[in-house]
Amino acid sequence: MQIITNKFHREMKEHGNDHFPFLISYERLSKYESGSFLWHWHPEIELTLIVKGEMIYTVNDHPYHLHEGEALFGNVSSFHTGTKFENRDCEYISITFDPKLIYGYENSIVYRKYVEPIIQNFSLPAIHFDFSKEWNNDIIAILKEIIAIGQNKEASYELDILMRLQQFWKILCLHNNSAPTMTAYDKRNYDRIRSILSYVDNNYTMKLTLEDISEHIHLCKSECCRLFKRYMKVSLFEFILQYRVEKSLNYLADPQYSIIEIANFVGFNDSNYYSKVFAKIKGCSPTKYRKKNLS
Structure with a gap:
């Protein structure tokens, strides 16, 4: 399983209810x-x-x-x-x-x-x-x-x-009454990060380019990369790969889908590249992961 979020990566799980949140x-x-x-x-x-x-x-x-x-x-x-x-x-x-x-x-x-x-x-x-x-x-x-x-x-x-x-x-x-206040600059940057995450979530099944993402948040490509790495501690490219691999796990749990189909579902045009990235992140191939979790 994974935490269910909306397109802005806000968790959709109810934390209590309106009567007692x-x-x-x-x-x-x-x-x-x-x-x-x-x-x-x-x-x-x-x-x-x-x-x-x-x-x-x-x-x-x-x-x-x-x-x-x-x-x-x-x-x-x-x-x-x-x-x-x-x-x-x-x-x-x-x-x-x-x-x-x-x-x-x-x-x-x-x-x-x-x-x-x-x-x-x-x-x-x-x-x-x-x-x-x-x-x-x-x-x-x-x-x-x-x-x-x-x-x-x-x-x-x-x-x-x-x-x-x-x-x-x-x-x-x-x-904690002496904590410094975040600047408007930092707050704006976190809003930009939310925008990037939303964009990736909406478009990870398709080809994603740095140019498209940077234009989406109105920054140049180099500044977009620096911003993401600074706040997320991982490069934007690495995050997209990790995100696609995570999204593929639900498909791997369903034996009706082939590895080639799953790779395409989550934005990998090459199933061999998907398998290589998957192994690097998860420590095993998609096929081995599937066998382990379906057994």
Whole structure:
């Protein structure tokens, strides 16, 4: 499986509902075909607690090495992806919630004074709680309490969760009130990255040229390449190949399609080249991958 996103790479999974926009998910990287989940974003805050193993969790342009027992705060609308460390599985719990649960309504004093400075700070995409600071212990303890409350769901559990989220946010505010603000230039660049991802998603089945992509975001070709590499830590060409390979996995799960057909479906004109790229990324040929996952 893979995370389902729309053409803008926004995750389509519902994180709770309008009545209570809060969700606890129990995850493991091995449930994703590639051992990693693809780049995506969502307007909710996501808190990730590592239960077992390790993970390389990349948010925007910064990789975080998360160890067992550690956690990560992922800010609203930040790009993120996670992958196995040294090809070992990782179990983790995600707590996802709409920040409205903290501030109630727009322009409230709680929003303007405590929430807006964090969720509108584009230079604060994530915070790694790695026990390097004493207050990290308090954060981890609160996350574990939230998870336990969500499991038991006793009477008034929603209120108990809201109380813990408020406690969490208070600690966050006390220790992150000096974070710098992202410039308008950086924000514009992230918008351009979203545009590139959307363009690739809409056109990966066809021939993609650097000229077309750079024109789409109104930059020259060299600047387009530099921009993508700077924020995504991979070249645009490599990303397109990886994306096409990931998209081919669903077809490989269906034995009615040949390797030649699958290569064409995802934008490879040459099935031999597709197999070569696939082997480089996945460590085996598409045929071996199919046999392994269909057996």
